[in-house]
Amino acid sequence: MREFHLSLAFPLLLLLLLHVCSSWAASDSVYDAFLKCLQTNTNQSDQVSNIVYSQTNASYSIVLRNYIRNARFNTSSTSKPLLIVTPTDESHIGAVVICAKSIGTQLKIRSGGHDYEGISYVSDVPFIILDMFNFKSVSVDVDDESVWVQSGATVGELYYRIWEKSKVHAFPAGICPTVGIGGHISGGGYGNLLRNFGLAVDYVLDAQIVDVNGKLLDRKSMGEDLFWAIKGGGGANQNSTTTDIVYKWQQVAPSIDNALFMRMLLQPISSKVTKKTKTVRASIITEYLGTSDQLVALLDKEFPELGLKKEDCMEMSWIDSVLWWANFDNGTSPNAMLDRELDSASFLRRKSDYVQKPISKDGLEWIFKKLIEQGKPGFVFNPYGGKMNEVAASETPFPHRKGICTKFSTRLVKVKTAVDPDNFFRNEQSIPTLPSCERLTSHMHSQFLHSTYSTLFLNGFPCVLYQMRLCIPNEGVECTSLPLIVVLTVVRVVAVSAS
Numbered sequence: 001m002r003e004f005h006l007s008l009a010f011p012l013l014l015l016l017l018l019h020v021c022s023s024w025a026a027s028d029s030v031y032d033a034f035l036k037c038l039q040t041n042t043n044q045s046d047q048v049s050n051i052v053y054s055q056t057n058a059s060y061s062i063v064l065r066n067y068i069r070n071a072r073f074n075t076s077s078t079s080k081p082l083l084i085v086t087p088t089d090e091s092h093i094g095a096v097v098i099c100a101k102s103i104g105t106q107l108k109i110r111s112g113g114h115d116y117e118g119i120s121y122v123s124d125v126p127f128i129i130l131d132m133f134n135f136k137s138v139s140v141d142v143d144d145e146s147v148w149v150q151s152g153a154t155v156g157e158l159y160y161r162i163w164e165k166s167k168v169h170a171f172p173a174g175i176c177p178t179v180g181i182g183g184h185i186s187g188g189g190y191g192n193l194l195r196n197f198g199l200a201v202d203y204v205l206d207a208q209i210v211d212v213n214g215k216l217l218d219r220k221s222m223g224e225d226l227f228w229a230i231k232g233g234g235g236a237n238q239n240s241t242t243t244d245i246v247y248k249w250q251q252v253a254p255s256i257d258n259a260l261f262m263r264m265l266l267q268p269i270s271s272k273v274t275k276k277t278k279t280v281r282a283s284i285i286t287e288y289l290g291t292s293d294q295l296v297a298l299l300d301k302e303f304p305e306l307g308l309k310k311e312d313c314m315e316m317s318w319i320d321s322v323l324w325w326a327n328f329d330n331g332t333s334p335n336a337m338l339d340r341e342l343d344s345a346s347f348l349r350r351k352s353d354y355v356q357k358p359i360s361k362d363g364l365e366w367i368f369k370k371l372i373e374q375g376k377p378g379f380v381f382n383p384y385g386g387k388m389n390e391v392a393a394s395e396t397p398f399p400h401r402k403g404i405c406t407k408f409s410t411r412l413v414k415v416k417t418a419v420d421p422d423n424f425f426r427n428e429q430s431i432p433t434l435p436s437c438e439r440l441t442s443h444m445h446s447q448f449l450h451s452t453y454s455t456l457f458l459n460g461f462p463c464v465l466y467q468m469r470l471c472i473p474n475e476g477v478e479c480t481s482l483p484l485i486v487v488l489t490v491v492r493v494v495a496v497s498a499s
């Protein structure tokens with residue numbers, strides 16, 4: 001028997017080696033053709049070999065893993081790119097687009113690598129990654145109250161650079177500091193300042209992109225239609241108390257003073273009261289732009305059930321609140337946001353949806369029951385309203401302001417068809433071109449309503465985003481006023497008994 005196993009094992013091993021070698025060989029021929037093309041299409045032909053990683057390159061795996069932000073897609077069976085290209089000069093981007101097109105390979109574009117489904121670095125067909133991480137400059141112009149930020153910069157680096165230059169400016173974007181500008185702002189970009197300031201995409205003044213022909217365009221040369229499209233066109237008696245509070249939160253949070261953002265978390269936890277029993281905890285975390293006294297007075301009037309007291313409040317600067325939300329210890333220097341935490345993915349699965357009518361009390365109790373049964377997943381509720389509703393819905397392709405509107409999808413398809421008729425910039429969830437428009441309704445429905453975060457937004461830019469010019473809000477400019485004090489409170493409402 002032992003002999004049989006050995007003799008069987010050998011051809012299997014040989015077959016495996018042959019398979020690995022033949023995929024390396026395929027990758028090598030793609031590498032040769034791609035490199036030759038890059039050398040022809042850039043004026044730095046001697047340097048471009050340094051920015052292309054084939055599967056046989058010793059650094060290939062680490063370059064790939066650095067920006068895999070989700071361990072679900074960091075396994076041996078996850079599909080791998082034939083090549084990874086890491087441009088260092090703006091002229092390389094156009095050449096990469098031209099060369100990926102000429103060798104007929106799908107191009108995936110990655111900035112921060114935080115896509116929930118790994119769309120920027122995973123594919124079912126052979127593909128090349130255009131990795132934008134080297135483009136991370138953030139140039140803040142305080143006099144002009146604007147900032148040029150490159151697509152490979154992170155949200156944390158943007159916050160840090162603004163804070164470094166000014167203590168009275170801020171920027172309304174997401175909470176996780178390592179999320180990339182390239183995917184984040186193009187998807188809308190929402191965070192704790194959204195009720196007072198709106199979405200990140202509402203502050204885009206200009207952008208530089210590379211089109212399907214490899215040309216670098218700015219707002220003027222791309223035209224207003226494409227500029228529009230790239231801006232977001234991605235228990236027991238206690239039980240009734242919790243249910244009432246969670247129900248009331250739905251009425252209060254989206255309509256209360258714009259300076260107040262109240263995030264609510266529902267999580268299953270082990271009961272401290274009854275051993276071996278699960279309960280659900282509702283936590284309301286608030287961020288208020290003003291003083292503790294003002295916040296206590298406001299909640300006393302609008303949401304007295306929370307019983308907020310001044311001693312529950314922490315007053316701090318905007319930049320400290322950013323660190324707090326990102327789970328850094330008190331007193332951490334803002335420098336911490338410059339750490340990109342490379343190659344440190346954890347497992348994650350998230351889905352988002354929009355609630356247009358408050359969930360009934362029965363519905364909430366059903367959710368509590370399901371959370372207890374499942375034991376692990378939690379819910380995060382972010383209230384919209386405020387400034388979000390004041391921006392005209394047609395202003396950006398982000399469709400989720402006062403509701404979901406399919407006419408934007410149609411406009412997106414028209415722009416996409418005009419600028420990328422052969423659908424070169426495509427991914428598994430991207431906006432289709434016109435011939436397949438009849439499939440649009442069901443496509444959009446599944447994409448925008450029942451999918452992951454990122455697919456709630458415009459996915460699959462019809463171009464490569466190189467950099468954006470953003471307005472940074474401060475008192476007196478066209479982007480409304482910014483109070484300096486942020487008050488944070490956490491109220492862990494009630495634990496619901498499992499029974």
Ligand SMILES: Cc1cc2nc3c(=O)[nH]c(=O)nc-3n(C[C@H](O)[C@H](O)[C@H](O)COP(=O)(O)OP(=O)(O)OC[C@H]3O[C@@H](n4cnc5c(N)ncnc54)[C@H](O)[C@@H]3O)c2cc1C
Binds near residue numbers: 114132179182453463
């Ligand atoms: C832990 C975590 C926390 C998050 N928190 C928030 C939050 O608070 N608020 C919020 O709004 N969102 C949040 N998100 C969602 C996040 O904004 C999106 O997933 C976003 O698309 C990630 O951008 P990225 O550049 O890091 O990702 P990538 O994976 O690099 O890219 C995401 C998508 O954008 C495309 N893309 C990236 N760069 C470019 C470019 N330069 N040109 C063209 N296309 C490009 C990719 O091809 C892909 O389709 C969070 C995500 C995670 C994982």
